[in-house]
Amino acid sequence: MSTPELIRIVSRASPMALAQVERVRAELARLHPGIRTEVVPVTTSGDRWMGSLSALGGKGAFTKEVDAALLAGEADLAVHCMKDVPADRPLPAGTMFAAYLKRDDIRDAVIHPGGLTLDELPAGSRIGTSSVRRIAQLAMSHPELECVPMRGNANRRMEKMEAGEADALLLAVSGLERIGREDRITEILPVETMCPPIGAGVLGLQCREDDEDTIGTVSALGDPAAWRETSAERMFLHVMQGHCNSPIAGYAKAERDGRLSLRARVFSPEGKVVLDAHEWAGPLDPPTLGTSVAVALLRQGARELIDSIPH
Known part of the structure; x- marks a missing residue:
């Protein structure tokens, strides 16, 4: 070579x-x-x-x-x-x-021109996002807010918000950092509020x-930690066989002592149903952990939930 x-x-x-x-x-x-x-x-x-x-x-x-x-x-x-x-x-x-x-930051950020956090937004505020994962979790945590469809790159979405197409946006922290627009971040949401997409x-x-x-x-x-985390997450998603309208979220975490965990969630589109699994690998290799967490969710009815969503 x-x-x-x-x-x-x-x-x-x-x-x-x-x-x-x-x-x-x-x-x-x-x-x-x-x-x-x-x-x-x-x-x-x-x-x-x-x-x-x-x-x-x-x-x-x-x-x-x-x-x-x-x-x-x-x-x-x-x-x-x-x-x-x-x-x-x-x-x-x-x-x-x-x-x-x-790996960069896996969390989602709120962008609001007036600096309001998600909890401070008045009822009926329009959140610009086309992500089924974000829509389902917002419906669960903030049902008083309304999601409006929004695609395009981060800069384009911010332009659309400034033009009045939405009151606030949800965007990935890592993406904003990559294009040097982290100054626009109003609030960074914890993963407990907004579970990230696989591979975030x-x-x-x-x-x-x-x-x-x-x-x-x-x-x-x-990066060895990123390799282990991503291998577990992608095997999880592979076993789940979700489609692009499936609100699936999750993240693996490699600890410094070598332990690896994976938390994953499947939602119904309107956030009424949440299936949750969280496992530690112990001696398991990352793909086996991904498979195990997927099986745990399938046992809770994830297949029926995913298959019931039109795509």
């Missing part, structure tokens, strides 16, 4: 995606000062479409064109937000994740399986 002179990184052309690529380029340059990187931008069907994602076949709408560029040999590396990578079906044949970067705050580096040079070079950027 040798270190390649050039690594071509395919990326969505959004400000968020390009900021994520810049982080990878910076970390690569620190480890391998001589390496050159260039960005191969693509626009995905998910970026072009502003309607419901389920109409496009779900989250894969953000990854299909990126996968195609990688498999065609037009790029050597793809950088993915793991929360956008479907786990209900395998990665495209011939590709693999070589590393998961050190994790960037995954995807390569072709036969590209040993690139795999060897970028795997050194990986």
Whole structure:
């Protein structure tokens, strides 16, 4: 194995995606000062479409064109937000994740022009979000608030809020930090109030399986805790076989002493039903923990709950 002179990184052309690529380029340059990187931008069907994602076949709408560029040999590396990578079906044949970067903040943030927190918002306030996970949990914790559909990148959503399309927004803390807009955060919600999506705050580096040079070079950027947490979460989601209209949430936590836990929840869309499971791995490997937590929720009726939701 040798270190390649050039690594071509395919990326969505959004400000968020390009900021994520810049982080990878910076970390690569620190480890391998001589390496050159260039960005191969693509626009995905998910970026072009502003309607419901389920109409496009779900989250894969953000990854299909990126996968195609990688498999065609037009790029050597793809950088993915793991929360956008479907786990209900395998990665495209011939590709693999070589590393998961050190995890960023997994929590959600409230953005309100007047600085109000979720508890301070008056009844009837409109919260801009299209996330079924956020909608279900808001219905549970703050039934007096109203959710209005909102898609587009974080900057675009803030523009829509300023234009009066919503009174407040829910956005991922990690995303706002990546684009340097954390100054807009009014309140950071604890995971007990707003359980995060599977893969929150994790960037995954995807390569072709036969590209040993690139795999060897970028795997050194990986974080062992992020690898264990993400492996458990993605196996959980895979066993659940949720679709993109399923309000599923959860997060694994790797402790410094090596212990690993996974908490996961499945909601009915209006937040009336909540199924909850929380387990520690003990000696279990991460995928086994993910499977065990999924089975615990399936025993509580999660399959029937997911299958009853139109998609």
